[in-house]
Amino acid sequence: MVGLAVVFTRDLLKATMLFAIYSLTIAALFALLDAGDVALTEAAVGAGISTVLILAVLALVPRHEKTAKGHNLPALAIVIITGAALVYASFDLPVFGEAGNPVHQHVGPYYIGETYADMGIPNMVAAVLASYRSIDTFGEAVVILTAGIGVYALLSVRPRRRQRREPEQ
Template sequence: MLVITALAVVRTRSLFAVVTLSGVFSLLSALLFITLDAVDVAFTEAAVGAGISTVLMLGTLALTSRSERSEKKTPIVPLLVVLVTGAAMVYGTLDMPNFGSPDAPAQTHVGPEYFERIPKEIDVPNAVTAILASYRGYDTLGETAVVFTAGIGVLMLMSGLGRRRKEDEDDPDQEGGSA
């Protein structure tokens, strides 16, 4: 179903439908995360991926255009690039352990140590929260920095949008009206 949704995104021309489909894609992936035991991630994906980003994209559509123009160039080269990259990645997975195997390196090295230490050191029932806030606290700090920077960037890009638009209406020859 995820593949079908993704392919529909490729084919659809109406941008409104594309954005809605991307919301559907996010919700489906949240369901997948639940079946993969990652309930916290599913939470965040449903709220952020399906909620906030869809709203942001709809906002962008309201300020720009609604539909996609038809393509002129032939999609042979991108298709080739994608196929080669995909083949390389499949080749990379051949060395990976089987899905869900308990003796995979990812399961035997760091994970059990966290399970031993969390009840003693943190005493928070949710292991994801415990790791996020304490053992990997610097990640979260960095994440906050990234979000802050992105927020500043968005504000800088968007500030004066209404003002410039008004100037354009008053004087169409102004910069931004031409070119």
């Protein structure tokens, strides 16, 4: 419901606040599902930093969204076709939460069984992130650095003074 409100509101400040509430709700949902790491990330990044950054962007752009007249019918058709294809494909997915599903048969059991013997630490998520899948995490760190460089490159140029149109009488 909060998500729908985010989509429908035209006031970007309101949308930002609703989006933060949405993130916090999702974080609570993750916490209920015992996914502590994901919940912590969602609460800190989704509800906290993203909101602050979006607010910082909102300080640079006008507060209200421009309304576009009319509807884009081809876009609607594409969305409906894609959605129908995804729903059709979801019928082939294995039953949710069953022990024999492929996702539980691959490397998961090894991590669950051997993490403590290999590392002596109880948090499997940290073990998978930093040790078993270390190169992935290295890539993520590089991606973050690249994002920082990108923002720096875009915003370190001073804005040029534009000729403002005089307000019409």
